[in-house]
Amino acid sequence: MSEAISYIWLGVLAVFEAPALFSLAGIGIPAPLVMLLCGLLTGIAVGATPGLAGPMAMAVSLPILISVFGVSADALLPVFAFLIGIMKGATVGGAVPAILFNTPGTPDAFMTTLDGHPMTLRGTPERALKIAHFSSVSGDTVSDIVLFVCAPFLAVMVESVLDLPEKTALIILSLSFIAAVMGASVAKGLISVSLGMVSAYVATGQGFHPRLTMGVEALSDGFPLIAAVLGVLILGEVFKSIFDMWRGIRRKRAEDHNADLAPDGLRPGDIRRILPHIGRSSLIGCMVGALPGVGSTLAATLGHSLGKRRHETRKGPTDKSFGEGIPEGIAATEAANSAVSGANLIPVLSLGIPGNAAAVFLILAADSIGGFNPGPSVFNFAAPEINPELVVAFGIFTLMALGNLLNWTIGGIFMRSMGVMARVPNRILLPVVLLVTLTAIYVQETSLAALWVAIGFGVLGFFFRVLEISVLPFVIAFILAGSLENTARQAFSASGGDPFFLFRSPVACGMLAAAVILVVLLARKK
Amino acid sequence: MEFLRKPNAMLGLLAVVLGILALAVWVPADTGSGLVEKARGKYRIGDALAPAVAFSLLIFSGLLLLWETRSKPAQQLITRHHLVFTGGLLLIFALSLAAMRWTGPMAVALLGAGGEGAGYRELRDTVPWKYLGFALGGSSLVGAFICLASRKLRLRFFLIGLAAALAMILLYDLPFDDLLLPPNGDV
Structure with missing residues (x-):
């Protein structure tokens, strides 16, 4: 216990005693704090802009951050601070265009439009935005507390219980789970995983022959990670949005509502009436977020549906229902989708398995800088000397707590001033995002070939979206495929070449059985 | 076999065919070692195993998509x-x-x-x-x-x-x- 407290303290010190970026009234302001604030404001602005998303801002900023802070161990916390700030800010900012202009930037923000935009049409946009901010930051805070408590315990348990065969089986189970729960079809999720694995295996391996390259010299180093991930995740999304604009596919607008004669802003009793919804939706968000790949859309939908059911049983005959512009509807949705963000880091920090796009970028940053490999080995409290990775982990937790503090204080004010971002037309914004993303890739890879790789993966991501195949299983499989192969190789060698090495351990057998059962059950259900 | 005309069924079929072709031709021809190889008296996993597993998964996914498509209405996907x-x-x-x-x-x-x-x-x-x-x-x-x-x-x-x-x-x-x-x- 005393080791844990020492490490928590070291993590706090790592943030506050980091090199100062500048001085204010003679006091040095540590770089991680400055970057956290910058990231948070950037994230809110990005979240408030329909068509942009947190991962896009992370992609663009990563090469700049690495150029500014370098690739030494000191760079880890400032870089993570900016990325965490974006993650938190984008979660809060997403409600702005949904409420003010009925233009959800993300699928989960669609549920916010149902009650948020009618409130705007009735002349109470500020009240709706304040409810959204309070609910979103509450959900995020609960989620972070769950992360701080669960991730270290889960990691310690995993490290003590799981050996190489079990770790191999755990990756297989995670990939099956992500494939099964994401998207409308289990089969399409598995196609996404298998293609992600195939792409990752090009030109890797242990032999001298670069496998699966078909003799193409340009492929002899494999696909650059950053180009492949940004291509599928961001370029694919931009291509699909431009295609929709080209074809004239538009979202429908909300109908007019009667004006609310009461003044705008929070009213007495607002917080009391939304608290039960925030509590319920935060728990839903945490549970959904802890599962890799499930995402905030399901949490928002579940939070809204359960909140609606509860509200219908309790409301009076003259009270409005969900969907007619009530604070409870916004609270149930925003708390649920924001509670996903912290909990989503549980699998990446405790198991090394990224559960969402933001976690993918944290892994990319860790991979680029070095000195921190997210996974169960990070939480080694028993190391004879100070474990630097554990200090970084607690530094990340400190930054997340500080991010919440900033979100509670200045986040709301900044969020409400960001309505102007939703007025930037997507037909201009998205091509600019395209150039920014390609420039970010080039700056890291310094090769036009890498841009073509990204464009190729972007076209793949475009067709995935057209064919309703989820792209996140592809990205996560691309990242985990190397670990899966290496762990399996080590487990096989350690077993003395036993072909049934995965089936000798009851835990590994249980995980493999769970993977099969999950796929079969969800395939039947969907 | 009417359902094979559905776009999702065609996608499933394509996945199966690509997977089989890759397993039969591409993987054996374009990897430096087999599924398992013996080096210094010890068996170890070769470079072909991981791609073979990935393509086998592709075949399985294709078959599963064909099975899923049986009872679903046809929808135009790629135009x-x-x-x-x-x-x-x-x-x-x-x-x-x-x-x-x-x-x-x-x-x-x-x-x-x-x-x-x-x-x-x-x-x-x-x-x-x-x-x-x-x-x-x-x-x-x-x-x-x-x-x-x-x-x-x-x-x-x-x-x-x-x-x-x-x-x-x-x-x-x-x-x-x-x-x-x-x-x-x-x-």
């Missing part, structure tokens, strides 16, 4: 519009990346900048030469995509692209000496 759009975007990328790559070297060659024997490589860290390709290629890329999304051809769309390219220069190149904008890492 000729998607293919035309893809062709168009690849053309825009080809032209704008070519402009990005060759504008600087061509300008240096035509104007004879840098003196006798000097090429773009010698001037790639010099203003304005190092920005020419990025500015022209970037503005044409952004402008062409705005035209595509708006279905209109306007000069101001390309000026927006130029502004975006200049913003990228301000963001990446001016403050950081070690970051290279396209195409300066390739020449």
Whole structure:
């Protein structure tokens, strides 16, 4: 216990005693704090802009951050601070265009439009935005507390219980789970995983022959990670949005509502009436977020549906229902989708398995800088000397707590001033995002070939979206495929070449059985 | 076999065929070692095993998609519009990346900048030469995509692209000496 407290303290010190970026009234302001604030404001602005998303801002900023802070161990916390700030800010900012202009930037923000935009049409946009901010930051805070408590315990348990065969089986189970729960079809999720694995295996391996390259010299180093991930995740999304604009596919607008004669802003009793919804939706968000790949859309939908059911049983005959512009509807949705963000880091920090796009970028940053490999080995409290990775982990937790503090204080004010971002037309914004993303890739890879790789993966991501195949299983499989192969190789060698090495351990057998059962059950259900 | 005409069924079939072809031809021909190999008296996993597992999963996914599609209504997924759009975007990328790559070297060659024997490589860290390709290629890329999304051809769309390219220069190149904008890492 005393080791844990020492490490928590070291993590706090790592943030506050980091090199100062500048001085204010003679006091040095540590770089991680400055970057956290910058990231948070950037994230809110990005979240408030329909068509942009947190991962896009992370992609663009990563090469700049690495150029500014370098690739030494000191760079880890400032870089993570900016990325965490974006993650938190984008979660809060997403409600702005949904409420003010009925233009959800993300699928989960669609549920916010149902009650948020009618409130705007009735002349109470500020009240709706304040409810959204309070609910979103509450959900995020609960989620972070769950992360701080669960991730270290889960990691310690995993490290003590799981050996190489079990770790191999755990990756297989995670990939099956992500494939099964994401998207409308289990089969399409598995196609996404298998293609992600195939792409990752090009030109890797242990032999001298670069496998699966078909003799193409340009492929002899494999696909650059950053180009492949940004291509599928961001370029694919931009291509699909431009295609929709080209074809004239538009979202429908909300109908007019009667004006609310009461003044705008929070009213007495607002917080009391939304608290039960925030509590319920935060728990839903945490549970959904802890599962890799499930995402905030399901949490928002579940939070809204359960909140609606509860509200219908309790409301009076003259009270409005969900969907007619009530604070409870916004609270149930925003708390649920924001509670996903912290909990989503549980699998990446405790198991090394990224559960969402933001976690993918944290892994990319860790991979680029070095000195921190997210996974169960990070939480080694028993190391004879100070474990630097554990200090970084607690530094990340400190930054997340500080991010919440900033979100509670200045986040709301900044969020409400960001309505102007939703007025930037997507037909201009998205091509600019395209150039920014390609420039970010080039700056890291310094090769036009890498841009073509990204464009190729972007076209793949475009067709995935057209064919309703989820792209996140592809990205996560691309990242985990190397670990899966290496762990399996080590487990096989350690077993003395036993072909049934995965089936000798009851835990590994249980995980493999769970993977099969999950796929079969969800395939039947969907 | 009517259901095989559904787009999802065709996708499933394609996955099965590609998986079988890869397992039968591509993986054996393009990997340095087999599924398992013996080295220094010990068995170890060869380079072919992981791709074989991935392609087997692709075959299984295809079969599962065929099974899932049986009871679902047909829906149009890929149309000729998607293919035309893809062709168009690849053309825009080809032209704008070519402009990005060759504008600087061509300008240096035509104007004879840098003196006798000097090429773009010698001037790639010099203003304005190092920005020419990025500015022209970037503005044409952004402008062409705005035209595509708006279905209109306007000069101001390309000026927006130029502004975006200049913003990228301000963001990446001016403050950081070690970051290279396209195409300066390739020449």
